[in-house]
Amino acid sequence: MYRRTIFAVAAVMVALLFICGCTGTTTDQTPAEKQQLRIATTTSLYDTKLLDHLTPIFEEKYNAEVLIVSGGTGKAIEYGQRGDVDVLMVHDRAREDAFLADGYGVNRRVFAYNYFVVIGPESDPAGIKGMGPVQAFKTIYAAGESNTPGVTFISRGDASGTHSKEQAIWKAAGFNYSTDIQGNDWYQEAGTGMGATIAMTNEKQAYALSDIGTFLAYKGDVDLVALVDEGDALLNVYCAMQINPEKYPDTNIALAKEWTNFLISDEIQQEIASFGVAEYGQPLFYAAQNDWEKIGVTEAEVKDPVA
Amino acid sequence: MYEIVEGFLEAIRLIVTLDPNVMAIAVRSIIISLTATIIASLFAIPLGAAINFGTFPGRKSLINLIQTLYSLPTVIVGLLIFLLISRVGPFGFMRLLFTPTAMIIAQTVLIIPIMTGLTISALSGVDPVIRDTLRSLGATKLQFLTNVIKEARFAILATVAVGFGRAISEVGAAILVGGNIAAASFASSTRVLTTAISLETSMGNISQSIALGIVLLVIALGVNLAIAAVQHR
Amino acid sequence: MIELENVSKYFGDTRVLDGVTGKVNRGEIFAVIGPSGSGKSTLLRLIDLLDTPTGGTIRVDGTDIHTEHEKSLSVRRMMGMVFQKPAVFNATVAENIAVGLRFRGADKNKIDARIKEALDLVGLGGYGQRRARTLSGGEMQRVALARAMVIEPEILLLDEPTANLDPVSVAMIEDLVVRINRDLGTTIVFSTHDMYQGQRLAHRLGVLMNGVFAQVGTPREVFTLPASREVARFVGIENIVEGVVVSENGTSAVDAGGIRIRARSPFGAGEAICLCIRSEDIRIAPAIRGRRVFDGNILPGTVTSVVPRGPFSKVTVDCGFSLSSILSWKKVDDLNLREGREVVVSFSPESVHVVRRE
Numbered sequence: 001m002y003r004r005t006i007f008a009v010a011a012v013m014v015a016l017l018f019i020c021g022c023t024g025t026t027t028d029q030t031p032a033e034k035q036q037l038r039i040a041t042t043t044s045l046y047d048t049k050l051l052d053h054l055t056p057i058f059e060e061k062y063n064a065e066v067l068i069v070s071g072g073t074g075k076a077i078e079y080g081q082r083g084d085v086d087v088l089m090v091h092d093r094a095r096e097d098a099f100l101a102d103g104y105g106v107n108r109r110v111f112a113y114n115y116f117v118v119i120g121p122e123s124d125p126a127g128i129k130g131m132g133p134v135q136a137f138k139t140i141y142a143a144g145e146s147n148t149p150g151v152t153f154i155s156r157g158d159a160s161g162t163h164s165k166e167q168a169i170w171k172a173a174g175f176n177y178s179t180d181i182q183g184n185d186w187y188q189e190a191g192t193g194m195g196a197t198i199a200m201t202n203e204k205q206a207y208a209l210s211d212i213g214t215f216l217a218y219k220g221d222v223d224l225v226a227l228v229d230e231g232d233a234l235l236n237v238y239c240a241m242q243i244n245p246e247k248y249p250d251t252n253i254a255l256a257k258e259w260t261n262f263l264i265s266d267e268i269q270q271e272i273a274s275f276g277v278a279e280y281g282q283p284l285f286y287a288a289q290n291d292w293e294k295i296g297v298t299e300a301e302v303k304d305p306v307a
Numbered sequence: 308m309y310e311i312v313e314g315f316l317e318a319i320r321l322i323v324t325l326d327p328n329v330m331a332i333a334v335r336s337i338i339i340s341l342t343a344t345i346i347a348s349l350f351a352i353p354l355g356a357a358i359n360f361g362t363f364p365g366r367k368s369l370i371n372l373i374q375t376l377y378s379l380p381t382v383i384v385g386l387l388i389f390l391l392i393s394r395v396g397p398f399g400f401m402r403l404l405f406t407p408t409a410m411i412i413a414q415t416v417l418i419i420p421i422m423t424g425l426t427i428s429a430l431s432g433v434d435p436v437i438r439d440t441l442r443s444l445g446a447t448k449l450q451f452l453t454n455v456i457k458e459a460r461f462a463i464l465a466t467v468a469v470g471f472g473r474a475i476s477e478v479g480a481a482i483l484v485g486g487n488i489a490a491a492s493f494a495s496s497t498r499v500l501t502t503a504i505s506l507e508t509s510m511g512n513i514s515q516s517i518a519l520g521i522v523l524l525v526i527a528l529g530v531n532l533a534i535a536a537v538q539h540r
Numbered sequence: 541m542i543e544l545e546n547v548s549k550y551f552g553d554t555r556v557l558d559g560v561t562g563k564v565n566r567g568e569i570f571a572v573i574g575p576s577g578s579g580k581s582t583l584l585r586l587i588d589l590l591d592t593p594t595g596g597t598i599r600v601d602g603t604d605i606h607t608e609h610e611k612s613l614s615v616r617r618m619m620g621m622v623f624q625k626p627a628v629f630n631a632t633v634a635e636n637i638a639v640g641l642r643f644r645g646a647d648k649n650k651i652d653a654r655i656k657e658a659l660d661l662v663g664l665g666g667y668g669q670r671r672a673r674t675l676s677g678g679e680m681q682r683v684a685l686a687r688a689m690v691i692e693p694e695i696l697l698l699d700e701p702t703a704n705l706d707p708v709s710v711a712m713i714e715d716l717v718v719r720i721n722r723d724l725g726t727t728i729v730f731s732t733h734d735m736y737q738g739q740r741l742a743h744r745l746g747v748l749m750n751g752v753f754a755q756v757g758t759p760r761e762v763f764t765l766p767a768s769r770e771v772a773r774f775v776g777i778e779n780i781v782e783g784v785v786v787s788e789n790g791t792s793a794v795d796a797g798g799i800r801i802r803a804r805s806p807f808g809a810g811e812a813i814c815l816c817i818r819s820e821d822i823r824i825a826p827a828i829r830g831r832r833v834f835d836g837n838i839l840p841g842t843v844t845s846v847v848p849r850g851p852f853s854k855v856t857v858d859c860g861f862s863l864s865s866i867l868s869w870k871k872v873d874d875l876n877l878r879e880g881r882e883v884v885v886s887f888s889p890e891s892v893h894v895v896r897r898e
Contacts, residue, residue: 036495038405047510059491064490067495069405069486083394084404196509221511250402436627440684443588444691445617454639468833479833 034065037255038085042161045089045238046070048213048284050275057271058262064255066138072160072193080104080241083248086256090159091211091238094168105241107306112238112272112285113261113295116165117215118228119198120286125150128207133231137173140207144186152206156197157189161236166195169233198222211236213284216276231289237288242306261305264289310386317514318521321420326518331520339407340475343414347470351419352463355426356452370427376420385480388413392484405486407497413480418470425469429462430455461538468534472527478505500526541566541695541727541823547596548751554581557786558751559596564729569721570833572731572744575774578748578767580731581624584699587729588621600695617644620688624700626680628672633664636672636683640691658686662716680836685716694835696720698730702737710737717741735775747771772816778854778864779817782897785809794894799860802837803892812897821891822865824855826875827882838886839863843877857885 036052045051046068055066069079073090080088081104087136088105090096099105118128118136126143128136143151144153156163167177175181190197194214201208202222215226228234240263242256269287276284288295292302321329358369391397392403392412401411404537441454456463468527478501485497487506498506500523507515542564549557556579564570572580585591587598589605589612598605620640629636641651659665662682667675672683681701688696698717702710719740721728732738738745739759746756747767755767766772772780783796785807794801794815794861806811827840841859843896848854853872855865863885867877877883 034492056491065490065492065495067405067486067488067490082396083399150531193509195511199509199511217510434625434627436623436625437629439585439590439621439623440627440629440687441639442590443616443619443621443697444687445613445643447613447643450643450791461630 017123032067034063035252035255036067037087037252037259038067038069039087039089039259040069040071040079040085041078041089042073042091042238043070043075043195044091044162044211044214046277047193047195048217050213050272050285051089052265053266053275054271057268058259061262062255063256064258066259070193072156072157072158072162073164076260080243083243083251085250086243086253087259088243089238090161090241092164093237095161095164096241099241102222104244105220106244107242107257108239108301109241109260109262109264109304109306110237110239110288110292110295110297110301111269112288113291114212114236114283114285115229116162116209116236117212117226118207118234119201119210119215119224120227121150121205121223122225123150123205124227126207129227131228132183133169133228133233134173136228137169137175140186141173141175141181144184147186150205151186152204153187154197154201154204154206155187155189156194156209157191158193160194162194162209162211165234165236169209172233179190194260198224213276216280216282216284219280237297238285239301256305264302264305311517314514314517318518321515321518322521323388329515329518329522331493332498332500332503332519335407335446335493335496336475336501336523337526339410339499340414340471343411343418343474344467344471346411347415347418347422347474348467350415351422351466351470352456354419355423356430356456358423359427359430360452360455370424373424373427374421377424380479381417381481382479382483383390384417385411385483388416388480389483389490402486404484405488405497407485407494409484410481410497410499413484414474414477417477417480418473421473422466422470425466426463429459429466433459464534464537471530474516475499476501476523476527478502490530494497541728543597543599544583545597545599547583547586547598548594549579549586549591550594555751557586557593560748560751560753562746562753562756564727565744566727567721567725568743569717569728569730569741571738571745572729572748573735573738573745573774574731574733574748576733579751580733580748581699583748584621584697584729584731584897587695588619588697589616590621592749605888614784616689616702619695620691620693621697622681622684622688622699622701624703625679625687626684626705628675628680628683630673631671632668633659633670633672633675633683635793637687637690640687652774654690657825658690661689661720662686663712676706676709678705678712681705681709681713682716685713689720693726694727696726696728698728700731700733703733713815747774749774765893766816766895767816769816772814772893772895777816777893778819779815779822779862781811781815781817781861781863783815785811785813785894797860799839801892803894804889805894807894807896809849813894814897815894816893817863817891818889819864819866822863822885824857824865824867824875824877825884825886827884837889837892838884840882840884843879843881843883845879846872846877855881859885 041051051068059066073092076088076090077095077099079085096108100108117131125148126140128139131139140151140153155166170177170181181187190200194210195218197208198210198215198218202224240260242260243251245251245253269289272285273283273287288302292299321366342343383387388409392398392409437458438455441451446454481499485502487502488497490496506515544560544562547560559884560583572583574580586593592606600615603611603615620882637655637658638651641654655668659668664679664682667827702713717728720726742759744757745759745762746753747762749770755762755771763775766775769780781796783794785805786795787793787809792803792805794803796815801815803815805813814835839859841857843855844858845856846853852866852868854864855867855877
């Protein structure tokens with residue numbers, strides 16, 4: 001009899017869990033009729049917790065639920081092309097342009113910017129501190145090629161926006177990325193997110209290109225410093241793009257527009273500008289609203305709400 | 308060393324205080340993997356029985372194939388399910404990508420082969436005299452099957468435990484089709500123990516990772532201990 | 541009830557049964573005896589539809605059970621079987637016994653009542669809630685017997701049911717077999733390699749050798765009048781002497797290696813035969829010096845060995861060929877029998893069974 005009872009209890013528990021599992025998987029309509037917004041974002045916006053800071057405000061205001069998939073810009077763009085998300089948040093101008101030109105995205109709005117930094121060990125074996133970014137890359141190349149001890153460069157290597165930026169700087173420095181840079185002993189591709197790349201750079205006491213936001217978030221845990229943090233080549237502009245509703249009509253078009261407009265609203269622009277100041281003593285991002293000339297985009301792209 | 312000790316102590320604190328974040332992830336993991344295991348059982352056990360007692364050409368090769376599929380890499384399953392349920396895939400219209408349902412599907416597909424194979428082993432391990440006895444008592448085909456399964460119930464229970472263990476501990480498929488989403492609502496989130504450990508480690512939150520790791524270990528060990536306890540009664 | 545007609549079963553190239561023909565009558569206990577590996581289990585499995593024969597026909601109540609497939613289940617449900625290896629389901633004793641009734645859709649009250657009856661029948665009253673796996677081998681086998689009996693089979697098949705069991709369990713199961721047959725009229729077919737068990741329980745025996753029934757008959761027939769030298773050896777006749785029939789005048793004379801022996805035989809002069817003499821029928825007496833013994837079955841010889849066997853001794857005497865006798869210890873002492881002692885061996889012509897030598 002005792003055995004029977006145990007089996008019965010177990011059966012009921014399993015059934016309950018099963019039911020929970022089923023209801024737990026009903027994603028289209030939560031009881032409160034909440035709409036869902038799917039966002040694919042670059043890791044830097046996610047790992048700095050900026051989105052964790054912004055989404056609750058949005059969710060409450062629009063009675064929505066924001067689902068965020070974080071990956072490199074390359075991964076985010078892939079999700080966008082497949083129509084698996086409603087909004088992209090990325091930072092790679094060239095690929096954004098291609099994405100828009102191919103008809104996958106519409107309504108690009110720039111909402112934030114900051115600067116990339118070249119990070120490395122305090123000892124700075126290649127001696128790049130204080131240089132411009134292009135000069136610094138040339139110096140690292142020379143030091144790497146001459147086998148200077150301790151000189152290693154860790155690349156994201158994951159087709160992310162940061163990786164694109166890094167390739168662009170190598171190009172500006174006069175190198176062919178695939179023939180001159182890839183495959184060198186001193187050059188290693190991590191193939192992972194920014195946080196993991198910083199952790200790896202720290203382990204190897206190497207150089208790397210990072211967005212300032214992620215670096216500041218990790219700074220307390222690593223023995224790395226920002227060696228190069230000035231120069232136009234380091235500008236890092238974040239935008240949001242809506243997936244083209246003509247291509248994927250059943251994306252959440254309305255909510256995607258709301259999100260984009262939410263990001264460029266005065267209130268949120270202020271939130272972005274002040275985010276992280278309390279914790280790191282400096283902002284992780286700058287609001288794009290009033291600096292459109294400085295970052296080389298049109299006024300419409302930072303100010304005009306999506307209709 | 309300091310990092311490990313520190314992380315471990317923080318982990319203990321998170322567990323002892325039933326940190327809501329850690330608990331939500333743990334409960335979600337259990338629900339998703341348990342659902343996958345139940346669904347996989349519904350396929351694998353009858354399938355295993357059919358293969359074990361069936362006589363058809365290619366039976367041996369089929370068993371070999373199933374055993375080969377034991378080592379089906381989780382990311383391959385993840386990729387396959389991703390391609391099928393992504394918007395442009397054949398089942399894209401169902402909008403399953405980045406949902407717990409997608410994770411359940413992937414885990415179900417992942418563990419069906421090993422559960423089928425182990426079911427075959429469990430059933431073929433039943434004493435032939437027991438099988439003869441059932442037939443000599445006048446069992447119909449269905450009565451025969453259900454009673455052999457009943458006789459092998461502990462071995463099949465172990466099969467279910469293995470399936471659950473593999474489901475809850477895999478990360479490759481979970482992250483590909485789930486997306487590791489931490490949404491405001493419990494039901495929309497797809498962050499489970501393994502994907503959370505992966506993310507937290509990459510974000511440098513070692514103590515969080517250790518806490519989640521301990522919970523995962525406790526669940527996996529707990530299931531197996533429970534099964535062992537039942538078997539030894 | 542059961543008719544076997546030229547039944548054969550090959551496993552690959554191995555011929556296990558090679559043309560078994562015989563008949564089991566309703567209400568009798570029929571024993572299939574034979575050495576290990578002679579195919580006894582296979583024969584029972586064929587009858588219970590657990591295997592299909594390679595050739596031949598098995599009829600139960602006139603139904604050809606291996607061709608009339610639509611009747612398979614109902615034929616099998618007429619029969620109950622107990623296997624050599626005690627096997628119980630991993631459940632309680634009561635649940636074990638209920639299985640067959642559940643298969644037949646019996647209602648709960650009936651099942652409970654029958655379980656109780658069956659447990660009492662096999663002497664396991666009150667064992668219902670025990671885990672069957674915790675029982676001893678003998679108890680498990682009794683559970684198996686109860687499990688087969690609750691379905692009230694018309695035919696009960698027992699495949700070496702007492703092999704490997706302790707003597708108490710053996711006695712209990714043998715007793716049950718007799719009672720089941722007597723009280724319920726169940727036709728019982730059982731196999732055994734223990735010829736004495738066959739003799740104790742069976743109304744008739746079939747001796748399975750080399751894939752066929754070498755002999756079918758009552759225990760008395762088989763034990764006293766074995767049909768062949770192999771059967772004779774199997775049923776425990778220790779003295780088997782080769783010879784040739786030399787004359788036939790009432791009791792015929794047989795020449796066995798130059799020694800003449802008188803015996804009753806149906807065979808004509810010149811036929812090669814074997815003489816089968818039970819040890820129990822051979823007497824040993826002290827040799828009487830100075831007197832030559834010519835007459836019939838009184839043979840002089842020399843003791844070659846005295847081997848204890850239980851409360852008896854087996855005394856072997858060389859009198860041209862070896863003959864063994866079973867004597868009590870006291871008799872051995874009285875006659876002062878030991879190796880090398882000269883004795884006379886005697887036996888009556890009636891105690892000699894003659895079979896053809898092939």
